[in-house]
Amino acid sequence: MIRFVPxxxxxxxxFQMGWFTMWLGVTIVALFLSPDPRGHGTHTQLGLPPCATAAVTGRPCxxxxxxxxxxxxxxxxxxxAWRSNPFGVPxxxxxxxxxxxxxxxxxxKLRMDCSSRSFNFALGALLVxxxxxxxxxxxxxxxxxxTLIQMALKDSPSNQAR
Known part of the structure; x- marks a missing residue:
């Protein structure tokens, strides 16, 4: 699947050290965040907005x-972790x-070669x-x-007249 090439x-x-550095950053950030007991929304502790899909539809992306x-x-x-998103652990x-x-x-001094057919197939299958x-x-x-839709309907002029 993945092979090392001298x-x-x-x-x-x-790039390989960049990949490791990215993993290290994600791991450090994950250690500093408190998992949201609802199972989602932890990213808002970083100042990011709530998921737009969930906010509009009330359903998870x-x-x-x-x-x-x-x-x-x-x-x-x-x-x-599994309850929050089963894909998170793997x-x-x-x-x-x-x-x-x-x-x-x-x-x-070995480059990771990820160009094999089996690796690309596995990656595609994971994505599907x-x-x-x-x-x-x-x-x-x-x-x-x-949801935002429910709040908008609740605050609409036709509902406020009631």
């Missing part, structure tokens, strides 16, 4: 709960494995399953919070 210079491996899941995973709360573990492999490759999961979850798992 590289003459570490200068050609800066495929990524809803990933930040919460990562924050739970780094604390060892795998059950909470995605974080794959991210961790690839980051460690990147550092190993950098240290040994993730989108499929997102669609099923969208149509079967409404959030109990009030």
């Amino acid at each position: 590289e003459s210079s570490r200068k050609n491996l800066t 495929p990524g809803c709960g990933l930040t919460t899941s990562f924050a739970s995973t780094v604390r060892g709360n795998l059950a909470g 995605l974080y573990l794959l991210f961790t494995a690839s980051a460690l492999a990147s550092v190993y490759g950098f240290w040994k 399953v993730y989108v499929g999961f997102g669609l099923v979850r969208f149509f079967t798992s409404p959030y109990p919070e009030t």
Whole structure:
């Protein structure tokens, strides 16, 4: 799937160290965040807005709960992570494995070659399953919070006259 190819210079491996640095940043941020008990919304602690899909429709997007899941995973709360977003645990573990492999490759002057057919097939299959999961979850798992649409209808002039 992924193979290591000898590289003459570490200068050609800066992407691999960038990947590790990104993983390290995500891990540090996840450690500083408190997982939201609702199972989603942890990212708002970073000053980011709530998920637009959830705010408008009252239903989760495929990524809803990933930040919460990562924050739970780094604390060892795998059950909470799974409830937040079942893809969070395997995605974080794959991210961790690839980051460690990147550092190993950098240290040994080996470039990670991800161009194999089997790797691309596995990546494509993961994407299809993730989108499929997102669609099923969208149509079967409404959030109990009030949506922007419900608030707009409640505040509309026709409802205020009652």
